[in-house]
Amino acid sequence: MEAVEGARFTLRLEREDAANIVYRFEAELGGAASASGSVSVELGAGAVVVASEPAIPQWLESTIVGLMRSLWRARRDPKAAAPWPRRLTRWRHPEGAQIR
Secondary structure: OOEOOOEEEEEEEEEEOOOEEEEEEEEEEOOOOEEEEEEEEEOOOOOEEEEEEOOOOHHHHHHHHHHHHHHHHOOOOOOOOOOOOOEEEEEEOOOOOOEO
16 A cells, blocks of 8 residues: 555654753655654643744644654653653654555
Protein backbone atom coordinates (compact mmCIF):
# COMPACT_ATOMS: atom_id res chain seq x y z
CA MET A 1 0.00 0.00 0.00
CA GLU A 2 1.17 3.49 -0.79
CA ALA A 3 -0.05 6.59 1.01
CA VAL A 4 -1.38 9.38 -1.16
CA GLU A 5 -1.15 11.93 1.66
CA GLY A 6 0.95 12.22 4.77
CA ALA A 7 4.04 13.67 6.35
CA ARG A 8 7.37 12.50 7.67
CA PHE A 9 8.73 14.65 10.46
CA THR A 10 11.87 14.70 12.56
CA LEU A 11 12.23 16.43 15.91
CA ARG A 12 15.75 17.25 17.20
CA LEU A 13 16.40 18.36 20.75
CA GLU A 14 17.66 21.94 20.67
CA ARG A 15 17.50 23.19 24.25
CA GLU A 16 16.58 21.84 27.67
CA ASP A 17 16.42 23.88 30.87
CA ALA A 18 14.49 23.80 34.15
CA ALA A 19 11.38 25.46 32.67
CA ASN A 20 11.23 24.46 28.98
CA ILE A 21 12.28 21.92 26.41
CA VAL A 22 12.65 23.01 22.77
CA TYR A 23 12.86 20.83 19.66
CA ARG A 24 13.53 21.91 16.07
CA PHE A 25 11.46 20.04 13.54
CA GLU A 26 11.53 19.41 9.82
CA ALA A 27 8.52 17.99 8.00
CA GLU A 28 8.29 16.56 4.51
CA LEU A 29 4.71 16.91 3.36
CA GLY A 30 3.09 15.23 0.36
CA GLY A 31 4.75 16.09 -2.93
CA ALA A 32 7.70 18.43 -2.75
CA ALA A 33 6.38 20.58 0.11
CA SER A 34 8.30 20.93 3.34
CA ALA A 35 8.16 22.98 6.52
CA SER A 36 10.34 23.58 9.54
CA GLY A 37 9.99 25.22 12.89
CA SER A 38 10.17 24.67 16.61
CA VAL A 39 8.17 22.94 19.30
CA SER A 40 8.43 24.03 22.91
CA VAL A 41 7.01 22.40 26.03
CA GLU A 42 6.55 24.33 29.26
CA LEU A 43 7.59 21.68 31.78
CA GLY A 44 5.43 22.87 34.68
CA ALA A 45 2.04 22.74 32.94
CA GLY A 46 2.83 20.74 29.80
CA ALA A 47 1.75 23.52 27.43
CA VAL A 48 2.99 22.84 23.90
CA VAL A 49 3.61 25.59 21.33
CA VAL A 50 4.33 24.83 17.66
CA ALA A 51 5.81 27.55 15.44
CA SER A 52 6.43 26.75 11.78
CA GLU A 53 7.22 28.36 8.46
CA PRO A 54 5.25 27.83 6.33
CA ALA A 55 2.31 26.84 8.51
CA ILE A 56 1.79 23.08 8.76
CA PRO A 57 -1.61 21.40 8.35
CA GLN A 58 -3.76 21.26 11.48
CA TRP A 59 -3.72 17.45 11.58
CA LEU A 60 0.10 17.43 11.62
CA GLU A 61 0.26 20.10 14.34
CA SER A 62 -2.19 18.05 16.43
CA THR A 63 -0.04 14.95 15.92
CA ILE A 64 3.12 16.76 17.06
CA VAL A 65 1.35 18.30 20.08
CA GLY A 66 -0.01 14.87 21.07
CA LEU A 67 3.42 13.28 20.80
CA MET A 68 5.03 16.01 22.89
CA ARG A 69 2.30 15.83 25.55
CA SER A 70 2.82 12.07 25.75
CA LEU A 71 6.56 12.55 26.23
CA TRP A 72 5.90 15.24 28.87
CA ARG A 73 3.48 13.00 30.82
CA ALA A 74 6.09 10.22 30.93
CA ARG A 75 8.60 12.67 32.44
CA ARG A 76 6.53 14.51 35.06
CA ASP A 77 8.20 12.61 37.92
CA PRO A 78 11.86 13.69 37.65
CA LYS A 79 13.05 10.76 39.83
CA ALA A 80 11.64 8.11 37.48
CA ALA A 81 11.86 9.96 34.17
CA ALA A 82 14.07 8.94 31.28
CA PRO A 83 15.98 11.72 29.50
CA TRP A 84 14.20 13.54 26.69
CA PRO A 85 14.98 11.86 23.35
CA ARG A 86 17.63 13.60 21.25
CA ARG A 87 15.80 12.81 18.00
CA LEU A 88 12.43 11.43 16.98
CA THR A 89 11.30 10.58 13.45
CA ARG A 90 7.71 9.68 12.63
CA TRP A 91 5.52 9.24 9.58
CA ARG A 92 1.81 9.93 9.83
CA HIS A 93 -1.09 10.25 7.46
CA PRO A 94 -4.07 12.47 8.17
CA GLU A 95 -7.25 10.90 9.53
CA GLY A 96 -9.23 9.54 6.60
CA ALA A 97 -6.28 9.73 4.18
CA GLN A 98 -6.60 7.81 0.96
CA ILE A 99 -4.37 4.68 0.72
CA ARG A 100 -3.63 3.01 -2.61
